[in-house]
Structure formats: structure tokens, C-alpha cells
Amino acid sequence: MSDHEHKAKEYQDKGVVPFWPEHLLKELVVGLVAVLVLFVFSIFVHPILGHVADPGDWAYQPAPDWYFYWVQNFFDVGGYYWSILHLVKFDWVLMFGVPAIGVLALYMIPFIDRYPERRLLKRPLMLGMLMFGMLFLGYFTANGVYAHNTLTAEEPYNIFATSCATCHYINGLGGNNKGAVKTPTGQWIYPPDLSHVGSILSPAQIQSQLERPQGGMPQLNLPPAAIKDLVPFLSNLK
Amino acid sequence: MYTRIVRWIDDRLMVSPLWRDMADHPVPAHVNPSEKVSAFVYCFGGVTFLLIIAQFVTGMFLAMYYVPDIINSYNSTKYIMHHVLFGLQLLSMHNWGSSLIIIMVTLHMLRIYWMGVYKKPRELNWIVGVTLLLLILGFGFTGYLLPWDEKAYFATQVGVSFTKYVPFVGPALLKILSGGSKIGAATLTRFFAIHVLFLPAMLIAFLGLHFLMIRRQGITGPY
Numbered sequence: 001m002s003d004h005e006h007k008a009k010e011y012q013d014k015g016v017v018p019f020w021p022e023h024l025l026k027e028l029v030v031g032l033v034a035v036l037v038l039f040v041f042s043i044f045v046h047p048i049l050g051h052v053a054d055p056g057d058w059a060y061q062p063a064p065d066w067y068f069y070w071v072q073n074f075f076d077v078g079g080y081y082w083s084i085l086h087l088v089k090f091d092w093v094l095m096f097g098v099p100a101i102g103v104l105a106l107y108m109i110p111f112i113d114r115y116p117e118r119r120l121l122k123r124p125l126m127l128g129m130l131m132f133g134m135l136f137l138g139y140f141t142a143n144g145v146y147a148h149n150t151l152t153a154e155e156p157y158n159i160f161a162t163s164c165a166t167c168h169y170i171n172g173l174g175g176n177n178k179g180a181v182k183t184p185t186g187q188w189i190y191p192p193d194l195s196h197v198g199s200i201l202s203p204a205q206i207q208s209q210l211e212r213p214q215g216g217m218p219q220l221n222l223p224p225a226a227i228k229d230l231v232p233f234l235s236n237l238k
Numbered sequence: 239m240y241t242r243i244v245r246w247i248d249d250r251l252m253v254s255p256l257w258r259d260m261a262d263h264p265v266p267a268h269v270n271p272s273e274k275v276s277a278f279v280y281c282f283g284g285v286t287f288l289l290i291i292a293q294f295v296t297g298m299f300l301a302m303y304y305v306p307d308i309i310n311s312y313n314s315t316k317y318i319m320h321h322v323l324f325g326l327q328l329l330s331m332h333n334w335g336s337s338l339i340i341i342m343v344t345l346h347m348l349r350i351y352w353m354g355v356y357k358k359p360r361e362l363n364w365i366v367g368v369t370l371l372l373l374i375l376g377f378g379f380t381g382y383l384l385p386w387d388e389k390a391y392f393a394t395q396v397g398v399s400f401t402k403y404v405p406f407v408g409p410a411l412l413k414i415l416s417g418g419s420k421i422g423a424a425t426l427t428r429f430f431a432i433h434v435l436f437l438p439a440m441l442i443a444f445l446g447l448h449f450l451m452i453r454r455q456g457i458t459g460p461y
Contacts, residue, residue, distance in 0.1 A: 016265060017264065017265055019262065020261035022271075030281040035289070049315055062388075107364075127350070170345045
């Protein structure tokens with residue numbers, strides 16, 4: 001019996017298989033399925049490249065990658081309650097202390113788990129920590145997605161409120177509906193009511209007015225991304 | 239002929255003990271998915287490794303076209319997406335790969351946690367594993383900036399701003415990470431270097447440690 005055959009017999013008696021080639025080839029089948037999934041996804045769903053970065057676009061609502069939503073939302077929600085509790089002076093506790101404790105706890109898990117048992121149901125503290133962790137990640141991810149969708153939907157309205165509503169008026173909100181407004185250059189202008197601007201101007205006309213204002217409206221130097229948001233918003237006011 | 243070549247190399251480099259250590263060792267049957275289908279839970283770590291290799295390969299090809307400066311990063315990403323042969327598939331694979339790795343790593347960690355694998359003598363390997371998780375999240379964070387679109391810029395601005403809360407060294411850390419007082423050209427080149435040089439080097443080192451410890455300590459179970 002050769003050395004190789006001898007070893008094969010020994011492995012068989014022990015109920016084990018050699019890593020190479022038996023085990024690796026079988027594991028590679030599972031691995032290749034994962035790579036195939038990656039390949040098929042890449043054929044049908046592609047990442048979207050947004051507008052080029054514009055540091056001046058103050059109205060943009062950033063979204064992290066999906067697996068970071070919970071981080072952003074935890075700090076948003078936490079920060080809100082932190083300020084209600086008048087703890088703004090101790091911001092570092094929330095923003096550094098809490099995540100540091102979280103990461104440290106993750107590192108220390110083998111030393112927290114002192115149960116002699118390995119079954120999770122016989123390790124109630126560890127089961128509790130797992131449940132807490134999953135609920136924490138799940139809640140803040142879902143909440144983050146919801147918050148982001150809400151904020152993005154409000155985005156054109158926010159742009160309107162910060163840059164148009166000083167002079168213009170829509171549906172009873174904002175603006176100077178008394179009539180004339182004095183511009184910084186000393187001219188008197190009559191900002192029109194924009195409640196029905198969508199039925200008066202075409203989207204292209206709205207865009208051109210925002211980019212190259214005429215009739216006394218000052219050049220607002222709106223970032224292109226803000227104009228992209230505003231045009232459909234204003235066109236829908238009919 | 240084959241045997242002679244192997245022997246010729248082996249006489250000089252003594253690779254066969256190394257090969258025996260790496261590949262010629264027994265694996266218990268309970269982790270083999272062909273013995274028992276439920277053993278696929280033992281594959282999550284291996285699949286993560288395979289996906290990491292896929293990320294290395296797609297990343298290398300993307301680096302052939304990508305230019306890390308504030309004018310060309312956006313344009314070169316656009317070029318990869320619209321003009322490079324299979325460029326869009328390449329970018330998609332790299333993009334999807336990051337998400338799949340996060341999912342696989344989570345499943346892998348859940349398996350380890352569920353089975354209490356990190357108990358003595360494997361505490362150190364859990365610590366190496368958590369470090370690997372943080373490195374992988376670092377890849378996700380630094381890679382997000384590279385296309386230099388609005389989403390990339392403002393998400394990075396938010397992410398980087400968290401460092402300023404670190405006591406004492408926070409402001410310095412913020413400056414080191416963003417290369418100045420604002421997210422700009424220096425941040426982009428820094429993140430590019432971190433994404434393609436610093437993090438891969440650290441990842442390979444820690445993966446090596448991870449695998450070395452698995453070989454030393456064996457696979458747990460069956461339970």
C-alpha cells in the first residue's frame with residue numbers, strides 16, 4: 001500500500017476527508033454559487049452614478065450605503081434626544097463613548113460569555129445580547145431608510161423655502177404677497193405668485209428662469225442638483 | 239516528468255511540508271456540505287474569502303481606468319460605466335460584491351456566535367475576526383467616496399465628521415482623515431490610497447492570522 005492509499009484508509013476510518021482535494025472542491029461548489037449570484041446581479045442591476053459632487057449643494061440629503069444606515073440614524077435619533085436632555089456639552093459621550101463601548105463589547109464577547117454550554121438556548125445572556133443587537137440594527141436601519149425617504153421627498157420644498165420663498169409665494173406659504181420687493185441692488189420688483197407656475201411655464205422655461213433669471217429676479221447661483229430637484233417640483237404646481 | 243519537476247523544486251525550496259500544512263490535512267465530515275446539506279453554514283467564512291478574492295480581481299481591473307482626482311474620478315467612473323468593454327459589469331460586480339461580503343460576514347459571525355465557537359481556546363481568533371469586520375467596513379466607507387458624485391461626497395462628509403467627537407485627538411484625526419479642513423482633493427487621494435493599498439495590506443495580514451489560527455485550533459463540533 002502506498003503512502004497515499006494508507007492515508008486515505010486512515011481518513012476513512014476516522015470519518016474525515018482530506019482538505020485537498022475532496023473538501024475544498026465541495027466547498028468551492030458553494031463558493032461558486034456565491035460568485036454566480038454576484039455575476040448574475042451584475043448583469044441585471046447596476047449602481048447609479050449621481051450628479052457630480054458639488055460642495056455648495058446645501059440642500060442635498062446624503063444617504064450612506066445600506067449597511068451604514070443604522071449608524072447614521074442612530075446618531076440622528078440619539079442626537080435629537082441628547083439635545084432635548086440638554087447634554088449637548090457632552091456630545092462626545094454619545095458620539096464617541098457609545099460606539100466605543102459597542103465595539104469593545106463586540107471584541108470582549110469571548111470573555112463576556114462564561115457559560116460552559118455551547119447551545120445558545122442554554123446561554124440566556126448571549127441570546128439576549130444577540131436579540132438586542134438584531135433589533136437594534138433592524139430598527140435603526142428601517143428607521144434610517146424611512147427618515148431618508150421622508151427627507152428626500154421634502155428636499156425640493158426645503159430648497160424652495162430657503163431660496164425662493166423669501167420673495168415668492170405658493171399656496172399661502174412664504175413669500176411677499178404684498179407686492180413690491182426691493183432687491184439688494186435697489187430695484188423694485190414684483191415677485192409673482194408661484195402657486196400655479198406649472199400651468200403658466202413649461203419645465204424648460206422654469207429651468208431657464210432658474211439658470212438665467214430674467215425680469216429683475218436676481219441670479220441665485222443654484223447648484224445644478226438643486227435646479228434638477230426644483231424643476232419637477234415647480235412644474236407640478238398647476 | 240511532473241514528479242521530476244516537483245522534486246527539482248522541492249530539493250531547493252522544500253515546499254512539500256508547506257503544502258502538507260496548507261492543503262493535506264483532514265477535515266471532519268460534519269462540516270462537509272456533501273455529507274450533510276445543513277453543513278453549508280460552515281461555508282460562510284470560506285465564501286466570504288472567495289468574494290474578497292473576487293473584489294481584489296475586479297478592483298485591480300477598475301484601477302486600470304479609475305483616476306483619483308476631483309475632476310477625473312467622476313469622469314473616469316462614467317467612462318468605465320459607458321465606454322469600457324464590460325466596464326459596467328465590472329463596476330457592478332465590485333459594488334454588489336461589497337454588499338454580499340457584508341451579508342456573508344454577518345452570517346459567518348452569526349454561526350460563530352450561535353455555536354459559541356469563540357470559547358477557549360479560540361478567543362484570539364474572535365478578536366482577529368472582529369478586526370477583519372472593521373477593516374471590511376472600512377473598505378465600504380472609503381470606497382463609497384471614490385465615484386465622487388453627490389451621494390459619495392456628502393455621505394463621506396457625514397461619516398468623517400463623526401471623528402471630531404473622539405476626545406483629545408478628534409480634531410487632529412479629522413484633519414488626518416480628510417487631508418485638510420474640508421472634504422476635497424486631498425480626501426479623495428487619501429481615501430483612494432487607504433482603499434487600494436493600506437486596507438488590502440492589513441486585510442491580507444489579518445486573514446493570514448485568521449487562517450493560521452483555524453489550522454492550529456481546528457474546526458469545532460459537531461454538536
